[in-house]
Amino acid sequence: MAQLPLDELSTVIARIQGLLLTEEKVTTAVRLLAQAAKESVPGTIGAGVSLLDARGRRTSSGYTDMIVRQADAxxxxxxxxxxxxxxxxxxxxxxxxxxxxxxxxxxxxxxxxLPILSVVSAPLMAGGQSIGALKLYAAAPNVYDEGSAALLQLFAAPAATLLSHIQASEAPLRMSEGLQASLYTRDMVNRACGVLMERRALSHEDALQLLIKQAREEHAALHQVCERVLAGTPASGI
Amino acid sequence: MGFDANEPEQRRRLRAAIKAVDISVSELWLKYFGLSGDAGEYEVEAYLQGLLSLPPVQRDLLALAANELIDDLPRPRAPYSDDFEDADQGDAESAGREDGGGRQPEPGE
Structure with a gap:
């Protein structure tokens, strides 16, 4: 993950604003790539590109036809x-x-x-890492051979290099989603502290310590304990 | 500023825990920030390096943040024989969710 100084609000806002442009760039690049791949082999009824993270979850995808989206899904x-x-x-x-x-x-x-009988797929390799796959689908059998696989692979190499750069600058997008979630839970924890401070005449630090203790005892997430405090249904101990 | 007697050990084991599961300092900080942690990302980094002392409640929030991240990591689960019958009935989606491991989501989550 990108190492950026996150504790400056100005940086945060800049990153949240920058991400929209970045996301658009990824989508456009991926769609254009899929279109060019489709036209490179006759008989192809649809092409698609999927970018995957290290655990095999799809992060972006582009496709030329609905059938590709269905087969990929x-x-x-x-x-x-x-x-x-x-x-x-x-x-x-x-x-x-x-x-x-x-x-x-x-x-x-x-x-x-689905009317799919032939498939060829090539990995997108960038910097020695597999970042996704490019694929072609055809309705007839035996449309693709080793030659199409080799062609697709030639096509995939420069595309992967391009996409890996876009993907790298897409990291702030995912981070910003995490940041929004963090701002939300942070606000909730502070509100729960405020409720306990008033309800039990505690200092902010003592209220926070009580919430931490409760989360540890229940083996629950802190934000869940806070949600209950805010909903007015605290469990024993708070 | 001096260190509490247990601070170096608490710090060492926090660092070992996040290193063991490959959690970066920025991920840890973001989670800690979301739990109302007050130290900045650089201060957390400095704390982990042993260059800065943090108050006990901030250290405990860091520990809680690390443990919540660790609990959320997907862990593989070995399937039981009736898990397969499930999948045959086209219920592969819920079987997949069980495989996610980690804490069960609670109502309202």
């Missing part, structure tokens, strides 16, 4: 599929004919109703 729901394999194995995945494929049973079940 099934992959991330079921946690398996050609793109996730390409991303994890860091090498291209070729599916000449889905009807005679034995990998990813859950995903195949999920896309059985």
């Amino acid at each position: 099934v992959q991330y729901e079921r946690g398996e599929g050609p793109c996730l394999t390409a991303w994890a194995a860091e090498e291209p995945v070729l599916v000449p004919d889905l009807a005679s494929e034995s990998r990813w049973p859950e995903w195949r079940k999920g896309v059985a109703g």
